[in-house]
Structures are given as structure tokens and as C-alpha cells.
Amino acid sequence: MAGRWLLxxxxxxSGRPVLHPGEVxxxxxxxxxxxxxxxxxxxxxxxxxxxxxxxxxxWIDGTNKSGAAAxxxxxxxxxxxxxxxxxxxxxxxxxxxxxxATADGRIDERGSTAIVIALVLRGKSDLDSFxxxxxxxxxxxxxxxxxxxxxxxxxxxNSSGFFEGxxxxxxxxxxxxxxxxxxxxESTDKSLQEAFQDxxxxxxxxxxxxxxxxxxxxxxxxxxxxxxxxxxxxxxxSNQEMQDxxxxxxxxxxxxxxSAGALYHQQLSRxxxxxxxxxxxxxxxxxALIDVYCLFNRARGTELISPxxxxxxxxxxxxxxxxxxxxxxxxxxxxIQNKSHSDEEVLAKIKSIVLKSEALKNGISxxxxxxxxxxxxxxxxxxxxxxxxKGLLCRDxxxxxxRFYINLFKDIDPNNIYLVKDHGNYxxxxxxxxxxx
Amino acid sequence: xxxxGDFKLPHFFNYPPYFTLQPIRETREKQVQLWKELxxxxxxxxxxxxxxxxxxxxxxxNPVIERSLSHEAKEAFLSxxxxxxxxxxxxxxxxxxxxxxxxxxDWADCILRFAKDNGLEDTVMTVxxxxxxxxxxxxxxxxxxxxxxxxxxxxxxxxxKVAIFKGASTDDExxxxxx
Numbered sequence: 001m002a003g004r005w006l007l008x009x010x011x012x013x014s015g016r017p018v019l020h021p022g023e024v025x026x027x028x029x030x031x032x033x034x035x036x037x038x039x040x041x042x043x044x045x046x047x048x049x050x051x052x053x054x055x056x057x058x059w060i061d062g063t064n065k066s067g068a069a070a071x072x073x074x075x076x077x078x079x080x081x082x083x084x085x086x087x088x089x090x091x092x093x094x095x096x097x098x099x100x101a102t103a104d105g106r107i108d109e110r111g112s113t114a115i116v117i118a119l120v121l122r123g124k125s126d127l128d129s130f131x132x133x134x135x136x137x138x139x140x141x142x143x144x145x146x147x148x149x150x151x152x153x154x155x156x157x158n159s160s161g162f163f164e165g166x167x168x169x170x171x172x173x174x175x176x177x178x179x180x181x182x183x184x185x186e187s188t189d190k191s192l193q194e195a196f197q198d199x200x201x202x203x204x205x206x207x208x209x210x211x212x213x214x215x216x217x218x219x220x221x222x223x224x225x226x227x228x229x230x231x232x233x234x235x236x237x238s239n240q241e242m243q244d245x246x247x248x249x250x251x252x253x254x255x256x257x258x259s260a261g262a263l264y265h266q267q268l269s270r271x272x273x274x275x276x277x278x279x280x281x282x283x284x285x286x287x288a289l290i291d292v293y294c295l296f297n298r299a300r301g302t303e304l305i306s307p308x309x310x311x312x313x314x315x316x317x318x319x320x321x322x323x324x325x326x327x328x329x330x331x332x333x334x335x336i337q338n339k340s341h342s343d344e345e346v347l348a349k350i351k352s353i354v355l356k357s358e359a360l361k362n363g364i365s366x367x368x369x370x371x372x373x374x375x376x377x378x379x380x381x382x383x384x385x386x387x388x389x390k391g392l393l394c395r396d397x398x399x400x401x402x403r404f405y406i407n408l409f410k411d412i413d414p415n416n417i418y419l420v421k422d423h424g425n426y427x428x429x430x431x432x433x434x435x436x437x
Numbered sequence: 438x439x440x441x442g443d444f445k446l447p448h449f450f451n452y453p454p455y456f457t458l459q460p461i462r463e464t465r466e467k468q469v470q471l472w473k474e475l476x477x478x479x480x481x482x483x484x485x486x487x488x489x490x491x492x493x494x495x496x497x498x499n500p501v502i503e504r505s506l507s508h509e510a511k512e513a514f515l516s517x518x519x520x521x522x523x524x525x526x527x528x529x530x531x532x533x534x535x536x537x538x539x540x541x542x543d544w545a546d547c548i549l550r551f552a553k554d555n556g557l558e559d560t561v562m563t564v565x566x567x568x569x570x571x572x573x574x575x576x577x578x579x580x581x582x583x584x585x586x587x588x589x590x591x592x593x594x595x596x597x598k599v600a601i602f603k604g605a606s607t608d609d610e611x612x613x614x615x616x
Contacts, residue, residue, distance in 0.1 A: 363453065389461055394454035398504060405454050409467035414474050417447040430448050 005042050005105050006034065009058050009070035014273040014322045017051060017058050017068065022142065027052040027133045030263045031123030034059055034069070038116055042105065045069060047122065049263070052134060054142035057119070071117075073138050075099045075109040082127055093127040095119045095134065123241075191302055268305065269313040272296065273322040276336055280324065284375040285341045289314070289326070289334040291376075329382045330389070343386065349373060350387050354406045355425070360432045363396055363403035441495050444482055447475070456504035458513060472514040477523060481538040486582035487527070488515065488534045535584070539577070544589035547577055549598060552614045563609045564590070 010018040019025070032050035036042040048067070051058040055074075061067030078098040096118045100111035107117075121127060272292075279295055280287055289310070297304045305313075314326040314336065328334050353372045354364055364372075370380035384404050387393045393404040411426035413419055420430050439446040449455055449471065459465045479485070479496050488494055490511050498505035506514075515534045518524035522540065527533040539547065548567070552558070555572050562570070568586055573579040578586075590612060593599045600613045 388464075391461065391463055394459055394464060395457055396453040396504075397457045398453070403453070405452070407464060408449065408452055408454075409459075409464055409471070412449055412467070412471060414467070414470040417449070417471060417474050417478075418445070420448060426448075429452070433451060 004069075005036065005101070006045070006059070006069035006071055006107055009056070009060075009068040011060065011068050012270075012274050014270040014320065015060065016267075016270045016274050017053075017060065019053065020055055020143075023053050023055040024142075025051055025053050026137050027130055028263065028267060029121060029123065029125050029130060030062075031121075032059065033120040033122065034071075034117060035120060036115060036117045039105065049267075050119065052130070052137055054137050054140065056143075057134075071097075071099060071107055072109055072143065074141075074143050075101075075107050075111070076138055077114055079131075079135060079138060082131055093121045093125070095121070095127070095131060188302060195302070265309070265312050265316055268309060269316040269320065270322070272310070272313045273317060273320070273324055275299065276324055280336065280338055283379075284373065286335050286337040286375060286379050288376065288378055289336060292336055329386070331382065331385060333378065333382055335379065335382070346373070346383050347387055347390065347392060350383060351392060351406070354393060354404065355428070357432045360406070360429050363405040365401055365403050369404075439501065441479070442483065444479055450475075450499060451502050453502055453504055456499065456502075456506055456510070458507065458510040469514060469517045473518055473521070473523070476514065476518065476536065477538045480536045484580055486536055486585060488536060490515070490532050490534070535582075537585070541585070541588050541592055544581070544585060545592045545596075548586075548589055548593060549616065551576055551578055552616060557614045558616050559614065561611045561613045563611050565609055567612065 012018055029050045029052075031047050033047060034045040034050075036044075045059050045061075045067075048062055049060045051060065055072065057071040057073065059069045059071075076097050076099050080096040080098070082093060082095050096116055098114050098116050099107050100109060101113055101115045102108045102111045103113060105115070107115075121130070275296055276287070276292055279292065283291075293307060293310050296310070317325060323339050324336055325339050326334060327337055350369065350373075353359060353369065359368075364384075366377050366381035366384060369384055370377040373380055373383070375383075384393060388395060388404065391407055391410070394407045394409065396403045396405055406425050406429070408426045408429055411421065411424050420427055439450060455468065455471070459468050476488075476496065480488075490508060494511075497511055512531055515524060515526075516531075518536070519526060519534070523537050525535045525537065527535050551567075551573065564583070564586060567573060568578055568581050568583065590599055590601055594601055598614065598616060600615065602611050602613070
């Protein structure tokens with residue numbers, strides 16, 4: 001792409017950045033521009049999502065999946081302290097960086113010259129908080145540690161982008177495992193402490209916070225009804241801000257669900273779509289939502305998500321182009337399945353299972369079906385019930401349990417109940433059952 | 438082929454789902470039809486007129502496959518017969534069901550045929566004789582349920598084909614045929 005002065009960043013199928021080994025996300029901001037003030041002919045990167053990691057500054061175009069760029073932190077020479085001016089009070093703050101570049105204007109760690117670029121934070125953002133995280137990430141120089149250990153790649157953990165040991169010390173043998181465990185423990189402990197500190201502070205202000213949040217909520221409610229869809233950008237911006245803020249405090253916005261979902265849920269939704277790919281394969285294409293909830297939270301470790309968050313994240317999938325979908329069965333059971341999953345295929349498989357002679361004599365139970373199909377018993381039962389509703393199977397309830405047989409009622413003529421046609425499932429069943437006596 | 442007494446059972450009597458009330462509408466309709474046929478056939482051949490839901494009825498369980506109909510299922514199938522006019526509930530609680538494997542009208546026709554065949558014009562016979570006398574042997578009337586017989590006779594009475602009157606003793610009424 002001509003004029004691309006930033007490096008290209010890879011994205012997953014769901015629009016999440018592909019992280020390098022050892023790379024960990026630190027901060028996410030929306031509505032950020034990246035511009036180069038001193039070279040106005042450099043095309044600006046407008047209004048994207050900015051993700052700060054331990055290795056890079058990533059910028060993802062909100063509308064176009066292929067538009068993702070990266071600035072390696074290793075190329076940053078200097079971070080200027082953000083100046084506080086009138087402008088920053090109106091929500092448009094800038095962070096300037098001096099980065100190495102090649103002579104023809106591409107950002108490069110080994111570049112011979114340097115240029116100054118600016119990150120323009122347009123949306124609601126805490127400039128100081130971002131700035132301090134940026135400085136921390138830049139000064140820890142995590143990318144150097146990783147690059148000195150090329151042999152150590154733990155792709156499973158990386159693709160999910162979750163926290164792992166960030167030191168570059170060689171991990172080998174039992175002591176390595178122990179050390180890794182220790183590190184994980186320490187970091188978990190630290191983040192728990194920090195979390196609890198925040199919690200303590202919050203608790204002491206709890207009453208004030210609740211009152212404030214209520215006021216905000218009412219204002220949002222009245223604001224949305226009196227203005228309908230916001231008539232101008234300012235109104236829309238501040239409403240969005242308010243929703244984001246409420247969300248971060250843990251209160252779901254009362255304004256309609258059609259509002260495309262805060263940034264948090266969007267990112268979570270994409271992350272979930274990536275994460276769920278492998279468990280889906282292992283589970284044979286369909287997995288219960290409750291299982292995903294457990295697996296996802298177990299993988300996250302400390303930043304657990306609530307069931308509502310999970311449901312919302314799945315609901316947002318409709319708006320993106322992801323290969324997975326949420327499905328609710330008549331019985332109420334919710335599952336995540338691949339969009340490519342075919343009910344007809346499963347039905348055909350069930351039909352072949354239920355026509356085997358053992359199944360003709362004794363039927364099949366959900367656990368029999370689970371084994372034969374290679375899926376969880378709960379999923380198998382749903383499939384059997386679906387097959388029953390389509391008229392393929394009949395149920396048999398007895399003290400021995402819940403079993404299913406091939407539906408023979410279709411083949412029997414009520415006006416001639418002794419007749420067995422010489423073809424068809426009824427005939428097969430009669431001959432199989434009679435042989436065994 | 439399995440038998441219940443001298444009654445030949447169809448193959449599907451050994452199909453376990455036959456004894457579980459099916460939830461899916463189309464399947465259920467088929468199942469109900471099969472049970473209606475079976476019940477009527479069995480009652481006709483065994484001359485059974487009443488089914489008590491709380492009593493053992495051999496057709497409703499199959500010891501070979503160890504399955505029996507639930508109370509709900511029995512009531513569902515018998516109610517279907519009632520809707521079709523082939524049965525009647527004898528009580529509000531749906532505990533006893535009168536099976537009309539011949540409709541009352543059919544019974545009436547039977548009686549008329551019987552009267553013609555035996556030249557009973559202008560003669561009198563007791564009700565008991567109709568259902569258990571020598572003449573009735575070999576006909577469907579023999580051993581028939583008294584309540585059903587009375588209803589058929591009443592129907593004929595309305596049509597002016599018979600006249601029912603109380604006999605000398607209260608337990609037996611007489612019937613005069615005027616064909």
C-alpha cells in the first residue's frame with residue numbers, strides 16, 4: 001500500500017490482533033487517530049481502536065478489517081509528556097512520540113532518521129492513565145526479552161492473548177515449571193491486591209457511587225427519550241461516554257440494546273469468537289454455553305466475565321462476520337455452534353445409528369448417541385429431541401430410562417394393522433426382532 | 438404371532454414406543470389411530486363392553502417387552518374413541534368407559550335382523566331372552582351388555598319398531614316387536 005508509513009499488523013478472523021509470543025495487551029482506547037504532524041503528506045490513520053501491548057502500539061480500523069497497523073515500541077525513541085492545554089479539556093488530547101524511521105519515511109526500529117508522530121485521543125479517555133501505561137510498557141522493554149528466546153513459543157497461550165510470564169528466563173525441567181508457577185502466582189497475587197485496593201476504595205464510597213450512578217442512569221433515560229436518536233454529535237458523544245462509564249462501573253446501560261454495544265463488549269465478543277474455535281473442534285462442532293462460560297473464565301484467570309457479559313458478547317456476533325453463532329433449542333438449552341454446522345448431517349448420522357440391529361431391538365439412549373456421535377451427552381440429547389420433532393424418532397419412557405427408536409408409526413397402516421409391507425423400516429424391525437425371539 | 442387369549446396381536450404390539458404417549462403431533466395422531474383400531478378389534482372379538490381404567494386390562498400392557506400404558510395414555514386413547522362416537526364415558530371421573538364396537542344404531546339393526554330371522558313379528562320376548570336365549574346363540578346379541586341392549590331397544594321404540602313394557606317381576610322387561 002503506497003504511503004503506508006506504519007508497519008502492518010495481522011488480525012484474526014474475528015478482527016482481533018494476532019499477538020507475538022510473549023506479547024500482552026495493556027490498554028485499549030477507541031476513536032484514536034495516528035498522524036504525522038511534521039509530514040502532512042503522510043496519510044493519517046483516523047478513528048480506530050488503539051491497543052497498547054507490551055511490544056507494540058496497535059491501531060485497528062473500525063470499519064475495514066484489513067486496515068491494521070503497528071508501531072513497535074522498540075522504534076520509539078522518546079515519549080513527550082502530554083501538554084495540558086485548553087484543547088485537552090475538550091477531549092482531544094495528544095500524545096507525541098519520536099520514532100525511528102527509514103529514509104523513505106517508514107517506521108522502523110533500525111531506521112536512520114527519526115520523525116515525530118502524534119496519537120490523537122478523540123474519544124473519552126483518561127490521558128494520564130494511558131500515558132503512564134505507555135511509559136511503563138515502553139520502559140519494561142518486554143519485546144527484547146522475547147526476541148532473545150526464539151525457541152520458546154507457546155502458541156496455545158499466545159493466540160488467546162492472556163497473561164503469562166513476561167520474563168525471558170529460560171524455562172526448562174521441573175524447576176522451570178515451578179518458577180513459571182511461582183511467577184504466575186506472584187503476578188496473580190499482585191493484580192488481586194490491586195483489585196482489592198480499588199474495591200476497598202470503592203466500598204468506602206459505595207453509597208455516593210450508587211446515588212451518582214442512579215442519577216446518571218435517570219439522566220440517560222430521560223435524555224434518550226427526549227432527544228430520540230441524538231440530534232447532534234456532541235449529544236451522541238456524551239451519551240456514549242456515559243454508557244461506557246456506567247458499563248465500566250458495572251451497571252448495564254438502560255438505554256436500548258440496539259446501541260451497538262460498548263467497546264468492551266465488542267472486544268470481548270471478538271476475543272470470545274477466537275477462543276471458542278478450539279473447544280468447538282474438540283467438542284465436535286457444538287458446545288453448551290455453560291461449558292464455554294467455564295472454559296473462558298478459567299482461561300482468563302482473574303478478569304472473570306459475568307454470564308450477562310457472555311450472553312451479550314454472543315449476541316453481538318450477529319453484527320460481525322464471525323464463523324460461530326449462538327443457538328437456543330426448544331428445551332431452552334443454549335449452545336455455541338459453527339455456522340457451518342449442518343443439522344441434516346447430524347440427522348443422517350442419527351438415522352444410521354438407530355437402524356443398526358442393536359438399536360432396533362433396544363433403542364438408543366442419549367449416552368449411546370453421545371458415544372456414537374462423539375459429542376457431549378447433553379448435546380446428543382438435544383439432537384435426539386430435534387430428530388424426534390422432525391418425525392425421525394419416537395421416544396420410549398420406562399423405568400429403564402429415556403430411549404429413542406426409529407419412528408415406525410409412519411409405516412403402519414391403521415386400516416390393516418396386521419400388514420407388514422415387504423420393504424421399509426417396519427419390515428426390517430420385524431425381521432430383526434423376530435429373529436432374536 | 439403373539440396372542441392375548443385367542444386374539445392375534447399385531448407386530449407393533451412389541452414396539453416399545455407404542456406404549457409411551459408420543460409428544461409430537463403427527464406421531465401421536467398415528468399412535469392414537471393404531472390404539473383405537475386395536476381396542477375396538479379386541480373388544481369386538483372378546484365381547485368386552487366396558488373398560489375400567491383402574492383395573493387390569495390385558496391389552497394395555499405387554500409383559501414381553503415390559504411396558505404398560507400410563508393412566509394418562511389410557512385416558513387419551515379412550516377419549517379419542519369417545520370423540521369418534523365409538524365409546525362413552527360412564528362416569529365424570531373417566532374411570533369407566535363403555536366401548537361401542539358396534540354403535541347403538543348398529544345394535545338396533547342387529548336386533549331387527551334377529552327378529553326377522555326368527556319370525557318374531559307380533560311376539561313378545563323378554564330382554565334377558567334376547568341376549569341369552571337359545572335363539573340368540575351364534576349371533577352378536579348373545580352375551581351382549583344389558584345397558585347397551587336397553588339403549589338399542591329404546592332407539593327402536595322411538596322408531597316404533599318395538600314396544601317395551603314391564604313384566605310381571607320388576608327385573609325383567611318384555612319386548613314386543615312390530616316390524
